[in-house]
Amino acid sequence: MxxxxxxxxxxxxxxxxxxxxxxxxxxxxxxxxxxxxxxxxxxxxxxxxxxxxxxxxxxxxxxxxxxxxxxxxxxxxxxxxxxxxxxxxxxxxxxxxxxxxxxxxxxxxxxxxVVVFSPEDLKLVKEGPVERRRFMDMEISNIRPRYCHCLGQYNHVLMQRNNLLKKIHHDRKYIATLDVWDEKLVELGTILILERLKFIHRLNTLSRLLHRKITDSKENLEIKYIASVKDIAEEERISQSFHRELKKMLEVDICRGTTTIGPHRDDLVFYVNGIDIRVFGSQGQQRTSALSLKLAEIELVKAETGEYPVxxxxxxxxxxxxxxxxxxxxxxxxxxxxxxxxxxxxxxxxxxxxxxxxxxxxxxxxxxxxxxx
Incomplete structure (x- = not known):
């Protein structure tokens, strides 16, 4: 277009x-x-x-x-x-x-x-997890409107749960209503995790090929999704694991007044030739990886819509x-x-x-x- x-x-x-x-x-x-x-x-x-x-x-x-x-x-x-x-x-x-x-x-x-590429994107690899989650959320929403709608619902439920945790911290009687929010959080969070896993799988394939072209086949790029939910092998296991982790962290969440498990806590790690480049990579490797990601994103949009984005x-x-x-x-x-x-x-x-x-x-x-x- x-x-x-x-x-x-x-x-x-x-x-x-x-x-x-x-x-x-x-x-x-x-x-x-x-x-x-x-x-x-x-x-x-x-x-x-x-x-x-x-x-x-x-x-x-x-x-x-x-x-x-x-x-x-x-x-x-x-x-x-x-x-x-x-x-x-x-x-x-x-x-x-x-x-x-x-x-x-x-x-x-x-x-x-539309795909946007700015100097901030070049910092994607070495910045904090907030930027990498934002990257995933923006790019998946661009090709999957359902994801954007689900993300909005998830963030609303997360806010409600966090508010309830603060109340429980001061008065345990409110804990009776927590299961309702946990159920909805797990339902929506499971959808988000599954969509992210699909996205990263496809992004991995495309960005690896592009990265090898840029580096004359000297470097292999690999992206891994790091989830706070331990078992992300399939939908049912994600849901079950999410429930278990929420229960396990309940007292910690009540003490902190915030939810410590879920896709809002997840991250990406970038490896070049098996090395975590956020920690050990050069600036050149970090920037090349970011460039590979953006070019792969363009190809993803083309594959989904049948035409290139702006x-x-x-x-x-x-x-x-x-x-x-x-x-x-x-x-x-x-x-x-x-x-x-x-x-x-x-x-x-x-x-x-x-x-x-x-x-x-x-x-x-x-x-x-x-x-x-």
């Missing part, structure tokens, strides 16, 4: 912006803090309904305004698609797909598929050495790609016409010889 146009009103630092995109590569060049990433963020919002930078919708609305608007129009393999978002302070965002208002945000998924590269080129830059560029031939950068020389290896390049300064966007918009 590819995106044709974008319209913004009072989004971030843009009062009004109308852009027509190239179906292959689009480059946004300018100094830092001019508004380049804001354009990528708007595109990502039309795919997921969420930002990859903030959880607060108010930050997306121009500082002196109380509402914002985003419109994206694109072409899929068999149909056209348009997505509109209206953001208003202290109100739920309004979403329309092809002019039809959505009642649930999760219905937005599967309309526009790729957003947010100031990531400067973080890669020349060899990794070249491998990434060669991988983009069939993918509409949006690139932000402060240094055009980083893209010398890409043959670009002026129709592919947008110059940005203080939320003003133009092509060469065009008036500022």
């Amino acid at each position: 590819y995106l044709k146009k974008l319209k913004l009103i009072n989004f971030r630092n843009y009062q009004q912006l109308d852009l027509i995109f190239h179906p292959k590569i689009n480059v946004f060049i300018g100094d830092n803090a001019q508004g380049k990433t804001n354009i990528l963020e708007a595109i990502y919002l039309t795919s997921t309904g969420k930002s990859f930078r903030t959880n607060r919708d108010r930050e997306l609305i121009k500082m002196d305004k109380d509402k914002a608007y985003i419109l994206v129009e694109g072409e899929k393999r068999y149909t056209s698609v348009s997505v509109e978002l209206k953001l208003e302070e202290n109100k739920k965002k309004q979403i329309k797909v092809n002019g039809i208002t959505l009642t649930k945000n999760t219905d937005l998924l599967n309309n526009i598929h 790729l957003l590269l947010d100031d990531v080129m400067s973080e890669l050495d020349m060899k990794r830059q070249m491998f990434l560029i060669k991988s983009l031939r069939d993918i509409q790609t949006f690139i932000t950068t402060t240094d055009m020389s980083l893209l010398d290896s890409i043959r670009l016409g002026e129709e592919n390049i947008f110059y940005i300064e203080k939320a003003s966007v133009k092509k060469k010889n065009e008036n500022i918009s």
